[in-house]
Each structure stands twice: as structure tokens, then as C-alpha cells.
Amino acid sequence: MVKSLAFVSGKGGVGKTSLAINSAINLSLSGFKVAVLDADFGLANANIMMDVKADKTIADMLSGACTLDDVVYRSHAGVKLIPGGSGTLDTLNLDTEERWKIIRSLDVLEDDLDYLIVDTPAGASNSSIEFAAAVDHVVITLVGEPTSFMDAYAFLKALHIEKSVINFSVIVNMAKNENNAFKDFKSFEKIALMFLPVELSFIGWMPGSSDVVQSIIARKPFILDKKSKRSVGKCMDIITKNIQEISPQKRSGIHFFSSKSEG
Numbered sequence: 001m002v003k004s005l006a007f008v009s010g011k012g013g014v015g016k017t018s019l020a021i022n023s024a025i026n027l028s029l030s031g032f033k034v035a036v037l038d039a040d041f042g043l044a045n046a047n048i049m050m051d052v053k054a055d056k057t058i059a060d061m062l063s064g065a066c067t068l069d070d071v072v073y074r075s076h077a078g079v080k081l082i083p084g085g086s087g088t089l090d091t092l093n094l095d096t097e098e099r100w101k102i103i104r105s106l107d108v109l110e111d112d113l114d115y116l117i118v119d120t121p122a123g124a125s126n127s128s129i130e131f132a133a134a135v136d137h138v139v140i141t142l143v144g145e146p147t148s149f150m151d152a153y154a155f156l157k158a159l160h161i162e163k164s165v166i167n168f169s170v171i172v173n174m175a176k177n178e179n180n181a182f183k184d185f186k187s188f189e190k191i192a193l194m195f196l197p198v199e200l201s202f203i204g205w206m207p208g209s210s211d212v213v214q215s216i217i218a219r220k221p222f223i224l225d226k227k228s229k230r231s232v233g234k235c236m237d238i239i240t241k242n243i244q245e246i247s248p249q250k251r252s253g254i255h256f257f258s259s260k261s262e263g
């Protein structure tokens with residue numbers, strides 16, 4: 001069975017894409033078969049961070065110009081990347097039917113995958129909400145700033161109210177140390193639990209690190225770089241281990257790899 005996860009945040013620029021692709025590569029290095037779907041169709045950039053030249057994207061598949069096979073790219077450590085669009089108006093305004101098409105088009109990968117990691121755009125748009133509702137588990141990335149807390153809360157609230165999602169995992173990025181990260185998680189959890197019957201678990205943290213910034217500039221995911229691996233690899237290993245321990249939630253509605261149960 002494929003385990004699907006979406007990286008979400010509310011606020012932009014908090015490290016979703018970086019965490020999503022490095023988790024994917026780390027899972028792959030641990031022997032799992034992994035794909036990344038870049039569902040940030042406005043500003044798709046997972047392909048840039050993964051150094052994949054994406055001549056064709058999922059937008060081309062939607063328009064009928066190519067098949068899914070043509071938009072599944074092999075990347076680092078064998079991770080498959082399905083790149084988002086290039087910011088054309090069409091892809092920015094994906095409607096529900098097109099999102100359903102994308103979700104169902106991935107069914108053919110089911111027998112050859114252990115994990116699907118979905119990178120979503122910032123903000124609580126219909127698209128982010130629907131893709132986050134279509135996975136087994138939602139991972140929220142936070143940074144220790146009130147704006148990040150409030151935007152993440154707005155996202156969580158929308159997902160809970162519109163799609164009845166209850167369980168969320170949280171990663172605190174760019175933290176000073178583990179203690180501070182956990183304090184930030186507890187503060188965020190307190191806000192969420194004050195208003196909503198949700199369950200949050202802390203699955204890890206990352207320090208603010210120039211190695212992470214450099215790895216993005218060099219288009220070489222930090223988990224593959226010897227020096228970065230020494231500085232931040234341990235944090236990434238804990239996140240990856242916790243991802244493996246997440247148990248999938250039962251959901252109704254459109255879901256990745258659920259065509260058999262829907263039909």
C-alpha cells in the first residue's frame with residue numbers, strides 16, 4: 001500500500017519544498033520507492049531544487065499533450081518527480097475535475113511505490129486544501145513566528161472544517177534548538193486545541209542552517225551533501241523515521257490510490 005503525505009504550511013517560504021524533497025530522498029536512501037508530486041502549480045520549484053530539467057509538466061498531461069509516463073522524471077536516489085506547472089493561468093486555476101484527474105492519473109504508479117510525497121503551495125487555496133485532503137497524512141511546517149502560527153492555524157482549520165481531517169504532524173523548521181522547536185510546537189498545539197478537536201504530533205525539527213540555503217543554491221539536496229549531512233542529517237533522519245511510523249488515517253472523498261475502494 002502506498003502511504004501518501006502532503007507538506008503544507010499556510011505561510012510561504014517556511015521550508016515545505018526543501019523538507020518534502022529531502023524527506024523523499026532520505027526515504028529512498030532507506031530502501032523505499034518514493035515519488036514527489038509538485039502540486040504547487042503556480043510556482044512549481046521542486047524540479048529546480050532536485051536539479052531536474054522538466055521539459056514537460058503535469059500541465060502538459062492535463063492538456064492531453066503527453067501521458068503520465070512522460071512527466072515522471074527520475075531524480076536523486078531514484079526518487080520519481082512529477083513536476084507541477086510553469087505558472088500558466090490554466091494551471092493556476094485548476095478546477096476540482098482537473099485536480100481529480102491528477103489524483104487518479106497517479107493510480108498507475110501504485111504497484112511501484114511505497115511513498116507519495118505531495119508538495120503544496122502556500123496559502124489555504126482550494127487546491128492546497130483538496131490535495132491535502134487526498135493524502136493519508138498531512139505534515140504542517142511551522143517556523144517560530146506568529147504569522148506562521150496564524151497561517152498554519154487557518155490552514156488546519158479549513159482542512160478540519162471542510163474535510164474533517166483530525167490528525168496532523170508538525171515539523172518546526174529554522175529553530176534555534178530542539179527545546180525551542182518543541183516549545184513552538186506546544187504553543188501552536190495550544191492554539192489549535194483551544195478551538196478545534198484535532199490531534200497534533202511533533203515529528204521533528206530543523207535548525208536554521210546556511211548548509212540548507214547553500215544546498216538550494218547548488219541544487220543539491222542537503223541530505224546528499226557530506227558536510228550538510230553532518231550538520232543537519234540527524235534532524236532529517238529523525239523526521240524520516242517518524243514519517244515511517246505515522247499510521248494512515250481513514251478518509252472519505254477523493255483520495256490518492258483509492259480508485260479500487262471508490263469503485
Ligand SMILES: Nc1ncnc2c1ncn2[C@@H]1O[C@H](COP(=O)(O)OP(=O)(O)OP(=O)(O)O)[C@@H](O)[C@H]1O
Nearest residue numbers: 012013014015016017018122206207208209212213
Ligand atoms: N532549515 C533551514 N535553514 C535555513 N534556511 C532555510 C531552511 N529551510 C528553508 N530555508 C530557506 O527558506 C527558503 C524557502 O524554502 P522552501 O522553498 O523550501 O519553502 P516553501 O515553504 O516551500 O516556500 P513556498 O511557500 O514559496 O513554496 C529557502 O530558499 C531557504 O533559503
Ligand SMILES: [Mg+2]
Nearest residue numbers: 016017040120
Ligand atoms: Mg514550496
